[in-house]
Amino acid sequence: MQPLAGIGKKDRALLSVVLRELSGIITVADTAILLGLSRSATAKLLGRWTKNGWLSRIRQGVYVPVPLESRTSDVTLDDPWVVAYELFKPGYIGGWSAAGYWDLTEQIFRTIVVFTTQRPRTRQQRIQYTDILIRTIQSEALFGLKPVWRGNSKIELSDPTRTVLDMLSNPAHGGGIRTTSEVLSNYMKSDKKDLGLLLSYAEILHNGAVYKRLGFILERQSPEEEHAIAICRSRLTAGNVKLDPNLPADKLVTRWRLWVPSQWIGE
Numbered sequence: 001m002q003p004l005a006g007i008g009k010k011d012r013a014l015l016s017v018v019l020r021e022l023s024g025i026i027t028v029a030d031t032a033i034l035l036g037l038s039r040s041a042t043a044k045l046l047g048r049w050t051k052n053g054w055l056s057r058i059r060q061g062v063y064v065p066v067p068l069e070s071r072t073s074d075v076t077l078d079d080p081w082v083v084a085y086e087l088f089k090p091g092y093i094g095g096w097s098a099a100g101y102w103d104l105t106e107q108i109f110r111t112i113v114v115f116t117t118q119r120p121r122t123r124q125q126r127i128q129y130t131d132i133l134i135r136t137i138q139s140e141a142l143f144g145l146k147p148v149w150r151g152n153s154k155i156e157l158s159d160p161t162r163t164v165l166d167m168l169s170n171p172a173h174g175g176g177i178r179t180t181s182e183v184l185s186n187y188m189k190s191d192k193k194d195l196g197l198l199l200s201y202a203e204i205l206h207n208g209a210v211y212k213r214l215g216f217i218l219e220r221q222s223p224e225e226e227h228a229i230a231i232c233r234s235r236l237t238a239g240n241v242k243l244d245p246n247l248p249a250d251k252l253v254t255r256w257r258l259w260v261p262s263q264w265i266g267e
Contacts, residue, residue: 024064024082064078085155088116091116094115094173095166104187111132115135115136120134145162161201168180168213177247214232219256243261
């Protein structure tokens with residue numbers, strides 16, 4: 001842990017500008033532009049502030065301010081969502097993180113799910129005591145997003161319908177098919193329900209597994225949604241998929257071309 005240390009008058013003035021203008025996270029690139037310095041000089045400056053305990057380095061070239069009340073620079077992130085979004089943009093916060101935000105689940109997940117066009121080497125990262133699960137998507141998949149404010153920072157979050165879609169596309173994004181099924185059920189009972197939009201989003205995403213999982217679950221949970229179920233049936237793609245790729249599945253529901261765990265058949 002790095003104890004806080006004093007800095008000179010000039011550094012204090014520069015640091016004040018940086019903290020005022022760059023909320024959330026501080027990068028070498030942004031600071032260089034703000035202060036009109038070379039990247040090399042900026043990197044040294046940020047390094048000095050970090051050594052003195054005024055900033056905390058969360059990865060190469062990226063820093064966060066240390067709260068004034070903190071006695072060391074070994075701190076937790078003030079708002080992990082802002083940092084996760086800024087680190088991996090263009091992208092958005094989604095999956096179970098967004099489901100919790102939209103009150104579609106009561107389960108609490110401490111890991112933040114981030115969808116990004118970046119291709120990091122490590123899909124699971126821990127930054128300043130915060131776990132981040134990273135999913136790479138194509139730029140064409142950046143739709144169905146909602147800007148939300150976190151303090152003074154604006155981030156992109158999947159809207160309720162896109163959140164459900166991402167879980168149906170890969171139940172791991174929702175913590176498994178059980179949670180995904182519960183989220184869909186809550187969505188169907190809420191004022192956020194828009195099956196037309198969900199089917200429209202699914203068409204854009206071009207993931208045939210979505211229709212198989214959605215149709216199967218709707219038939220069990222909401223059989224009255226005959227129109228949506230019929231659309232899912234009409235859009236079935238060739239081949240069989242698992243209800244949840246991370247679970248063993250020993251029963252094939254030919255109607256939906258879906259392998260499911262045997263306990264789902266009798267429920």
